[in-house]
Amino acid sequence: MRTLVVGGAGYIGSHVVLALLDAGPFHVAVLDDFSTGHRINVPDMAELFEGDFRDRTFLHQVFRAFRPQAVIHLAALKAAGESMNIPVTYANHNLIGSLGLIHTCLEYGIEAFVFSSTAAVYGDPVYLPLDEDHPTKPINFYGYTKLAIEEHLSWYSQLSGLSYASLRYFNAAGYDASGRVQGLETDPRNLIPIVMETAAGLRPSLSVFGDDYPTPDGTCVRDYIHVTDLADAHVRALEAVAKHGSLICNLGTGSGFSVLEVLASARKVTSRPIPSVISARRPGDPPQLWASNDRATRLLGWKPQHSDLGTLLNTAWQVIRPQILEEQT
Ligand SMILES: NC(=O)c1ccc[n+]([C@@H]2O[C@H](COP(=O)([O-])OP(=O)(O)OC[C@H]3O[C@@H](n4cnc5c(N)ncnc54)[C@H](O)[C@@H]3O)[C@@H](O)[C@H]2O)c1
Numbered sequence: 001m002r003t004l005v006v007g008g009a010g011y012i013g014s015h016v017v018l019a020l021l022d023a024g025p026f027h028v029a030v031l032d033d034f035s036t037g038h039r040i041n042v043p044d045m046a047e048l049f050e051g052d053f054r055d056r057t058f059l060h061q062v063f064r065a066f067r068p069q070a071v072i073h074l075a076a077l078k079a080a081g082e083s084m085n086i087p088v089t090y091a092n093h094n095l096i097g098s099l100g101l102i103h104t105c106l107e108y109g110i111e112a113f114v115f116s117s118t119a120a121v122y123g124d125p126v127y128l129p130l131d132e133d134h135p136t137k138p139i140n141f142y143g144y145t146k147l148a149i150e151e152h153l154s155w156y157s158q159l160s161g162l163s164y165a166s167l168r169y170f171n172a173a174g175y176d177a178s179g180r181v182q183g184l185e186t187d188p189r190n191l192i193p194i195v196m197e198t199a200a201g202l203r204p205s206l207s208v209f210g211d212d213y214p215t216p217d218g219t220c221v222r223d224y225i226h227v228t229d230l231a232d233a234h235v236r237a238l239e240a241v242a243k244h245g246s247l248i249c250n251l252g253t254g255s256g257f258s259v260l261e262v263l264a265s266a267r268k269v270t271s272r273p274i275p276s277v278i279s280a281r282r283p284g285d286p287p288q289l290w291a292s293n294d295r296a297t298r299l300l301g302w303k304p305q306h307s308d309l310g311t312l313l314n315t316a317w318q319v320i321r322p323q324i325l326e327e328q329t
Helices: 011-023 056-066 080-085 087-107 141-160 191-199 227-244 259-270 294-300 309-328
Strands: 002-006 027-032 047-050 070-073 112-118 164-169 171-173 206-209 224-226 247-251 276-279
Touching: 002 011, 002 056, 011 027, 011 227, 027 056, 047 056, 056 087, 070 087, 070 227, 080 087, 080 141, 087 112, 087 141, 112 141, 112 227, 141 164, 164 227, 171 191, 171 227, 191 206, 191 259, 191 309, 206 259, 224 227, 224 309, 227 247, 227 294, 247 294, 259 309
Parallel strands: 002 027, 002 070, 027 047, 070 112, 112 164, 164 247, 171 224, 206 276
Antiparallel strands: none
16 A cells, blocks of 8 residues: 655654554655654655645645555644644644645545544543543643544545544654664653653753642553554554544553653663652643553554553663763763
8 A cells, every 4th residue: 555654754653654664565655844853764665755744736746746545644743832822833734734635635535544643632531541432622722733633534534535544642652672763752742751861861850740649659640652552553544444434543551650650660771860859730731641442452453562661661761862872972
């Protein structure tokens, strides 16, 4: 299947490209403008189209040249806090840009469209685990942009016959275990890369935002999913869409780790002290979040294989550590 990966040089996209190439029957092209992604993340086996996916003229050139049958869209602005300060930038990129891409897919009769969505579409949890029927009430503009695109996809599926998968990722972490992805995630905001940067001395200490939540150790609990598991789900989603039609699936592990659990394991994995300070709670942080992945198991035949805390932290440290140390010398 000829598959175009938009944002394929980024953190998750580069792992998706590897999973497609590893799986075999895929001819893969990457479309990326390298705004946060890295050229080094594009393997020789993949074709590369460098440019902005919001440029419709460029998109037409790519679609005519590569003739994709499937499109995976991972190119978004993704900082929830930032989206509240510059909503128009997020709307232009995540809403208007994504719609342009989807409309081009409709024009060219794409067989399957896979969309990177997020757990942020749910907002504050009403119950746990979060399943796909949980109310969707985003509490930041980023989550809203993802939900709005999901709603368009649902309409286009009914009205225009578009077959799509919307994959709601929880917290992505880790790196390819064989070190094939060398371009690091740009400006990471998630706990695990920040813990790693602290371990490597890039940050003086880790702020633990609140230790008085109603959780076993008082710190927030989140569902961390290994990026290789996420990538595997994309390959399965392409197959599942062809078989079952459009679908929406959570991609999480079904359980969570607290901030202090991550910190304690990271100290073991890195053999570094990793200084930490307890700070005030951040507004809008729910105490606990984790996914139900029953639907992904049923529709995709998917189960996380690499998302234990040791593998998440080890694979991250193996890739992040040498690069940070190199930068420091
Ligand atoms: N990282 C997470 O934990 C997480 C969680 C939930 C959802 N997501 C979603 O997953 C997707 C990928 O996230 P990521 O962490 O890999 O981010 P990333 O920033 O590493 O990757 C995005 C890629 O898209 C490219 N890109 C951005 N704007 C572009 C444009 N206008 N034209 C062409 N290419 C462009 C970037 O250069 C980069 O290679 C995003 O849609 C994000 O919202 C990520």
